[in-house]
Amino acid sequence: MSPSLVAAGVFSHKKYGENYHALALVAPGIGAQVEPGQFINVSCGPNRDFILRRPFSIFRVHEQGSAPSTIEIVFDLRGPGTRQLAAMHIHDKIDVMGPLGVGFSIPQRKAKCLLVGGGVGAAPLFFLGDRLRKDGHRIDVVLGARNADHLLNAMDLRRMASVCNLTTEDGSAGARGRVTDVLADTMDGCGTEVVYACGPDPMLAAVARICMEKKVFVQVAVEELMACGYGVCMTCVMPLRERRSKGASAGRSVVYARTCTEGPVFNGAQVIWSSGHEHVAQDQSELSLGGGAVRAGLQPEAGAGHGPPGN
Amino acid sequence: MTPDLAVTLAGLRLANPVLAASGTFGAGREAAAFLDLKALGGVIVKSMTLTPWSGKPTPRMCETPSGMLNAIGIQNKGVEHFLAEDLPWLSAQDATVVASIAGNSVDEFVKVAHRIEAANTSLAAVELNISCPNLEDRNHIFAHSASATAEVVRSVKAVLRSKPVFAKLSPNVTSIPLIAESALEAGADGLSLINTVFGMAVDVSTRRPKLAGGMGGLSGPAIRPIAVRAVHEVHRLWPHVPIIGQGGVQTATDALELIMAGASAVAVGTANFVDPGACPKVAGGIRDYMAAGGVGDVAELVGCLKLEG
Ligand SMILES: Cc1cc2nc3c(=O)[nH]c(=O)nc-3n(C[C@H](O)[C@H](O)[C@H](O)COP(=O)(O)OP(=O)(O)OC[C@H]3O[C@@H](n4cnc5c(N)ncnc54)[C@H](O)[C@@H]3O)c2cc1C
Ligand SMILES: Cc1cc2nc3c(=O)[nH]c(=O)nc-3n(C[C@H](O)[C@H](O)[C@H](O)COP(=O)(O)O)c2cc1C
Ligand code: FES
Numbered sequence: 001m002s003p004s005l006v007a008a009g010v011f012s013h014k015k016y017g018e019n020y021h022a023l024a025l026v027a028p029g030i031g032a033q034v035e036p037g038q039f040i041n042v043s044c045g046p047n048r049d050f051i052l053r054r055p056f057s058i059f060r061v062h063e064q065g066s067a068p069s070t071i072e073i074v075f076d077l078r079g080p081g082t083r084q085l086a087a088m089h090i091h092d093k094i095d096v097m098g099p100l101g102v103g104f105s106i107p108q109r110k111a112k113c114l115l116v117g118g119g120v121g122a123a124p125l126f127f128l129g130d131r132l133r134k135d136g137h138r139i140d141v142v143l144g145a146r147n148a149d150h151l152l153n154a155m156d157l158r159r160m161a162s163v164c165n166l167t168t169e170d171g172s173a174g175a176r177g178r179v180t181d182v183l184a185d186t187m188d189g190c191g192t193e194v195v196y197a198c199g200p201d202p203m204l205a206a207v208a209r210i211c212m213e214k215k216v217f218v219q220v221a222v223e224e225l226m227a228c229g230y231g232v233c234m235t236c237v238m239p240l241r242e243r244r245s246k247g248a249s250a251g252r253s254v255v256y257a258r259t260c261t262e263g264p265v266f267n268g269a270q271v272i273w274s275s276g277h278e279h280v281a282q283d284q285s286e287l288s289l290g291g292g293a294v295r296a297g298l299q300p301e302a303g304a305g306h307g308p309p310g311n
Numbered sequence: 312m313t314p315d316l317a318v319t320l321a322g323l324r325l326a327n328p329v330l331a332a333s334g335t336f337g338a339g340r341e342a343a344a345f346l347d348l349k350a351l352g353g354v355i356v357k358s359m360t361l362t363p364w365s366g367k368p369t370p371r372m373c374e375t376p377s378g379m380l381n382a383i384g385i386q387n388k389g390v391e392h393f394l395a396e397d398l399p400w401l402s403a404q405d406a407t408v409v410a411s412i413a414g415n416s417v418d419e420f421v422k423v424a425h426r427i428e429a430a431n432t433s434l435a436a437v438e439l440n441i442s443c444p445n446l447e448d449r450n451h452i453f454a455h456s457a458s459a460t461a462e463v464v465r466s467v468k469a470v471l472r473s474k475p476v477f478a479k480l481s482p483n484v485t486s487i488p489l490i491a492e493s494a495l496e497a498g499a500d501g502l503s504l505i506n507t508v509f510g511m512a513v514d515v516s517t518r519r520p521k522l523a524g525g526m527g528g529l530s531g532p533a534i535r536p537i538a539v540r541a542v543h544e545v546h547r548l549w550p551h552v553p554i555i556g557q558g559g560v561q562t563a564t565d566a567l568e569l570i571m572a573g574a575s576a577v578a579v580g581t582a583n584f585v586d587p588g589a590c591p592k593v594a595g596g597i598r599d600y601m602a603a604g605g606v607g608d609v610a611e612l613v614g615c616l617k618l619e620g
Contacts, residue, residue: 002344005586043585051531051561051585052374227372227379228584231341233334234357234386235372256365256386261341274368311334311358311383311442311507311528 003230006030008096010088011070017149020120021086022059022074023094030098031069034058036128037103037221037265040073041229043095044081053097054081055226055260057124057198071098074152076120100229101264104128104219107194112138114192115157116179116207118199119145122152124221125198129160138162140190142183144203148173163190180206184214192216201273208268218268224259231261238263239272314601315608316594318352320553320575321475321500323436325352325407327594328609329566332557332580333358333411333438333479334383338397342587343404350591353407355578356397358440360412361419361426363389373512373521378531378559379581380510382524385413385443390423394430402433411479413440416447417466424471436475438555439463439499442506442528454481454506457493464497477555479503482537491545491552501553503578504541508534531581535559539572546573546614561589563596570597573614 008025015021030040041053056073063069075082088094104124107113113132115125122143129139141161145151147170154173158164165182166174175182180203186192187210195218197207204220211218226236237256254272257263316327330353331342338356339348348354366386373380387393393410401408410427414420420439427434441453441463453459464478478494480487482505491502507528512521520526538558546554556574560566561582569577582589597609606612 005345005588049376050374051377051581052379053585225370225372227381227581228335230344230587232337232587233372233381233584234366234383235369235381237366237369237371237386254365311381311385311440 003098003100004029006096008094010090010092012090013088016153019076019150020074020152022072023085023088024070024072025094026070027096031061031071034061034071034099035103036131037124038099038101039264040096040098041100044084050080052227053229055229058127059123060126074120074123097229101260104196104265106135107137110136111193112191114140114187114190114195116142116195116197118179118203119150120152121199126156128196133160142179142186144179179203180210183207183210187214205273212269219265220268221264222259226260229260231258236260240270241272314598314606316598318575318609323475325576327352328576329590329594330355330576330578331583331590332578333440335580335583339401339406345587346591348404348406352576353409353435355409355411355438357387358385358411358413359387359390359393360385360414361390361422368523370523375512376533378529378533380512380522380527380529382522382527390426398432407435409436409438410434411438411440413443415443417462420463421466421470424467428471428473434474436477437471438477438479438503439467440479442481455484457490460490461493461497464494464499468498475500477501477503479506481506482541483509487541488544488548495552502545503555503557504545505538505558508537532559532561535565539568542569542574543572550614560593563593563600566593566597567600570612571616575613
C-alpha cells in the first residue's frame with residue numbers, strides 16, 4: 001500500500017517502566033494496512049527549529065471492532081522530537097506519514113521463529129510476534145537491554161513466546177551480558193529456523209554473523225538517519241552485497257540501498273556492517289570494486305574522506 | 312479576477328512558479344503517492360551523471376537548527392536510466408521536467424548534455440549542478456571559479472541547443488555576481504540561486520564530524536536569507552535574466568521573498584522531506600496573496616522590492 005499523510009489523534013499515552021513512552025494513535029488508513037516491520041514518520045509539532053519528521057516503528061496495532069485500528073509507537077527520550085512527543089495528551093493531533101518501508105517477510109510454511117531485540121529497538125517485534133502467532137508459527141524470544149528497567153515490555157513477549165531469554169548488561173534481570181551471548185544456545189535449544197532482529201547496528205551485525213555461521217535465515221530491521229522517510233533524499237542508505245546472475249556484471253556487487261523504501265528490513269546476510277567511520281573507507285573500497293549498478297560510476301576521489309561536499 | 316500564476320523563463324514555461332528542487336524529489340515517483348505531479352510548476356530531477364554514481368559513505372545527513380547538512384555524493388543511476396525509465400514515466404504524468412546534470416569533468420557534462428539533446432525529448436529545460444568537484448583541477452568545485460563555470464556552460468550550450476540552460480550557482484564564493492557574470496557571458500539562459508551552503512557539525516562525544524564526508528551542504532530555512540541576498544545581488548545587476556530562486560522555501564511568504572528580490576520562479580527543496588505536497592501549497596499561497604492584493608500576473612511581483620522611500 002502506498003503511504004499517505006494522516007492527521008492522527010492521540011488515543012492513549014502510556015509509560016513502560018521509567019524510560020519508555022507509548023503513544024496509541026487513531027490513524028485511519030494506516031492501521032488497517034500496515035505490516036510488521038514498517039514504520040511511520042512523525043511530525044513532532046510546529047517547531048521551526050527542527051523541521052524534519054522522526055521515524056518510529058509500529059510497536060503494535062489494535063483492532064477496535066469495526067472502528068479504524070489504532071497504531072502504537074514506543075520511544076525513549078533522545079532529543080527535541082521525542083521530548084515533544086512525550087508531552088502529547090489524549091485527543092492531540094499528530095501529523096503522520098505512513099505506512100513506510102518494506103516489512104518482515106513471514107514464513108510460508110510453519111516455522112520456528114526467534115525474535116531478537118535490544119532496548120527500545122525491540123519495538124517492531126511485538127507487532128511481528130502477534131502476526132506470527134496468528135499464523136501459527138512457534139515464537140521464541142531473546143530480549144536484551146542495559147538493565148531491567150530498559151527491557152521493553154518483557155511481560156508481553158513472555159506471554160507469546162515458548163522460550164523467552166532475557167539479558168541485561170548489569171545483570172539486573174535475566175543473564176548478565178548481551179543478547180549475542182545467549183543467542184547461539186537459544187537457537188540450538190529451540191531448533192530455530194528463522195531469526196528476526198531489531199536493535200542497534202552493532203547488535204544486528206553480531207546477530208547476523210552468528211546466524212550466518214549457523215546458516216539460519218536472518219532478517220534485520222535497521223535504523224538509519226532519515227531526512228525524508230519516503231525515498232527521495234538518499235540520506236538513509238545502507239551498503240548491501242548483491243548477487244548478480246546476468247551478463248557482464250555477473251558476480252558480487254555492492255549497492256547503497258535506501259533503508260526507508262527498500263528497507264528497513266533486510267536480509268542480514270546481505271548487509272555490510274560498519275560501526276563507525278573507520279569502516280567507511282573499507283566499505284567505499286568494496287564499493288569501488290563492486291559491479292553492476294554502481295560499478296562504472298564510482299568516483300572514489302570525489303566520494304571518500306574529507307573531499308568537497310556534494311549534494 | 313483569477314490571478315495568473317503561469318511564468319516563462321527563457322522559454323521554460325511553467326503553469327505556476329513553484330518547482331521541486333533537484334535532489335529533494337527524486338524523479339517524482341515516490342512523491343506521486345501523495346500528490347498529482349501536474350500540480351507542480353515543474354520537477355527538477357535529482358542530478359544525473361554520465362554513468363551511475365554510488366554516492367558517499369554514511370552518515371550522510373544531520374539535522375541542524377532550522378536546517379540540515381547533507382553529503383550524498385549525487386547517488387544516481389545515470390543519464391541512460393533517466394532517459395529510459397524516469398523521463399517517459401514523468402511525461403506520462405504530464406509533469407514539466409527539468410533535468411539536472413552533474414559531472415566531475417567538463418567532458419562528462421558535455422556527454423550527458425549530448426545524450427539529452429540526441430534523445431530529443433519533451434524535457435522542458437536543463438539545470439547545471441556545477442557544485443561538483445572537478446577531478447581535472449585538483450577537485451576544485453566548478454561553481455567556485457568563474458573560468459570553470461564559464462567552460463562548463465559554454466561547452467554544454469554548444470551541444471544542447473534545443474533547451475534553456477540554467478546554471479546553478481554556489482553561495483560559497485566571495486562574489487556571486489562575478490560567477491553569474493561569467494555564466495551569462497558563456498551563454499547561460501538563466502540562473503538557479505542557490506545551491507547548499509557548505510557547513511560542518513561535530514559530534515563532541517566521538518570528536519568526529521557528524522557526516523562521514525566531513526563537510527556537507529546546509530539547506531532549509533536556515534539558508535533562506537542567504538538565498539534572498541544572492542537573488543537580490545544578481546537581479547539588481549541583470550534584471551532581465553530569469554532566476555530560479557531556491558534555499559529554505561517552506562511557505563508562500565518565503566517564496567514571495569525570493570520573487571520580490573528578483574526570482575521569476577522558486578524551487579522548494581528540504582521542505583519536500585517534511586511534506587511532499589509542499590510545492591502546490593506554496594503555489595496556492597502565492598495565488599491567495601495575489602488575489603488579496605489584486606495582483607493579476609505573478610510577473611508583476613518579480614523584483615518588485617522597494618529599495619528607497
Ligand atoms: C525506521 C526507524 C524506526 C525507528 N523506530 C523507533 C522506535 O520504535 N522507537 C524509538 O524510540 N526510536 C525509533 N527510531 C529512532 C528515532 O527515530 C529517534 O529516536 C528519533 O528520531 C530521535 O529524535 P529526537 O528529536 O528526540 O532526537 P535527536 O537526537 O535530536 O534527533 C536528531 C536527528 O537525528 C535523527 N535520529 C536520532 N536518532 C536516530 C536513530 N536512532 N535512528 C534514526 N534517526 C535518528 C532524528 O530523526 C533527527 O533527524 C527509529 C528510527 C528509524 C530510522
Ligand atoms: C538531500 C539533498 C540532496 C540534494 N541533491 C542535489 C542534487 O543532486 N543536485 C542539485 O543541484 N542540488 C541538490 N540539492 C540542493 C537543492 O536542490 C537546493 O538547491 C538546496 O537544498 C536549497 O534549497 P532548500 O533549502 O529548499 O533545500 C540537494 C539538497 C538536499 C537537501
Ligand atoms: S530517508 Fe530519504 S531516501 Fe530514505
